[in-house]
Amino acid sequence: MKFSYANTTQILFGQGQIGAITKLIERTSKVLVLYGGGSIKRNGVYLQVAEALSDYHWLEFSGIEANPTVETLDKAVALCKTEKVDLILAVGGGSVIDGAKYVAAAAHYDGEGWDILIGKHKPQSAIPLGAVLTLPATGSESNANSVITKAATHQKMAFAAPCVLPRFAVMDPDVMKTLPEKQLVNGIVDAWVHVCEQYITKASGALVQDGYAETLLRSLKTLGETFEDRDNDLWRANLMWTANQALNGLIAVGVEQDWSTHMIGHELTAIWGVDHARSLAIVQPWLLRNQIEFKRAKLEQMGRNVFGLTDSEDLAERTIDKIEAFYHSLNVSTQLTEHQDGKSAAVDAVIERLEHHGFTALSENQSITPVEARQILEKAIA
Known part of the structure; x- marks a missing residue:
């Protein structure tokens, strides 16, 4: 065995932990909240996140698919660049978190974001990101992996980069009650x-x-x-x-x-x-x-x-x-x-x-x- 291992994601595990993200995000940060189809508004997670960010300058981007597409995510990339986002908060399951990783890396790249998936560009930096997990499955909340789909060609490709490892992840099992x-x-x-x-x-x-x-x-x-x-x-x-x-x-x-x-x-x-x-x-x-x-x-x-x-x-x-x-x-x-x-x-x-x-x-x-x-x-x- 010969290896180097580090996992720097801070895990906040347990009931009622969503509000604790305020301890991990600098007050001056402009935050982009990424989420999927709106289930977080029905199960109360969105409200908890909004309350936690009430004293922050934050904006949101929704509509990330179950198999996140580059076509949708590129719109979020453009938003990050225009708004000069300081931190991305992914609120959802593995697909949303995977999508956030792509957005974070592509926002630091001037070329086509899909270059990351085909290996033409290897990300060395990214917008910092955190996660509020709503669906346990992929472990994406504390790893550096991401899988993205290109709808136009029905391609599903993966990338991994240390720079997209989430800074923190909230894991509250209560969010699973409505799954x-x-x-x-x-x-x-x-x-x-x-x-x-x-x-x-x-x-x-x-x-x-x-x-x-x-x-x-x-x-x-x-x-x-x-x-x-x-x-x-x-x-x-x-x-x-x-x-x-x-x-x-x-x-x-x-x-x-x-x-x-x-x-x-x-x-x-x-x-x-x-x-x-x-x-x-x-x-x-x-x-x-x-x-x-x-x-x-x-x-x-x-x-x-x-x-x-x-x-x-x-x-x-x-x-x-x-x-x-x-x-x-x-x-x-x-x-x-x-x-x-x-x-x-x-x-x-x-x-x-x-x-x-x-x-x-x-x-x-x-x-x-x-x-x-x-x-x-x-x-x-x-």
């Missing part, structure tokens, strides 16, 4: 796959990373098994904190990472609008079966330490079956049904986009070429 059941399920599944992408790779002997990843997986498994108890303060707090820890960078240090499930899943979202978490559940079991010989040791470890399975020659296979059964227990499908064209056309569409992006050697082993991706999709698409 639909589907979004809570998505949060569990999203966090689960985030952990798996960093854990089901090569056996490395990294005891802390493996042990913590297994703790997070067991926590998510328990939350799924007790889903009927979701109207509970402790249940909500545990999901919000587990989803954060799943992707704050800690379990990734010093170990191999995969992310091929995400790369393929992103295309299901870009083409057919499948919820991000559900796209992952569609791809992951079939990808693991396809790559089982590379991942057998870690799958066996997961089977023993997360699902409590006994040793056998087919332990890895049984572990994948348990993962799939976990999704099914949450009424999450592991096959794509949203496609309108025939199966062959749907598979071709995804492969074409993967090749266009240059994603022709995915996984920690670079062993998922278009051939393997096609095999995976043949199973994953109904």
Whole structure:
């Protein structure tokens, strides 16, 4: 193991913490509040933020989509430049926070913001940002990652830059009380796959990373098994904190990472609008079966330490079956049904986009070429 790790996001966790943002924002700052479709006005979060910022000069930008588009976000970038915004406050789930990261970086760049997503420009500075999390899932509130869509071309691309790591994040589990059941399920599944992408790779002997990843997986498994108890303060707090820890960078240090499930899943979202978490559940079991010989040791470890399975020659296979059964227990499908064209056309569409992006050697082993991706999709698409 050899790594450098720092996570400087200050977390304000617990009920009633939104008002505490005044302790973290300088009184002279001009603040831009970014949010999505208006649910924060119905659940009281907007009012709490407005009250906290009552003594500040602040403005707002709404309408950020569930899969934030560069077309919408560029309007916020222009606003930041015109108004000389000092701090961006993202109020929402991972999509809003991801969008805020793009806005923060693009506002410090004179070229086309999409250059950031295609790697033409690597951000070195950005407008400082904070977050008020309303939907636990992505961990975006305390990591430097962002995924943005270009609606014109149906491209969904990611970037990461230390300069867009939020300065602070408010995590109040009370904001989850009004979330639909589907979004809570998505949060569990999203966090689960985030952990798996960093854990089901090569056996490395990294005891802390493996042990913590297994703790997070067991926590998510328990939350799924007790889903009927979701109207509970402790249940909500545990999901919000587990989803954060799943992707704050800690379990990734010093170990191999995969992310091929995400790369393929992103295309299901870009083409057919499948919820991000559900796209992952569609791809992951079939990808693991396809790559089982590379991942057998870690799958066996997961089977023993997360699902409590006994040793056998087919332990890895049984572990994948348990993962799939976990999704099914949450009424999450592991096959794509949203496609309108025939199966062959749907598979071709995804492969074409993967090749266009240059994603022709995915996984920690670079062993998922278009051939393997096609095999995976043949199973994953109904």
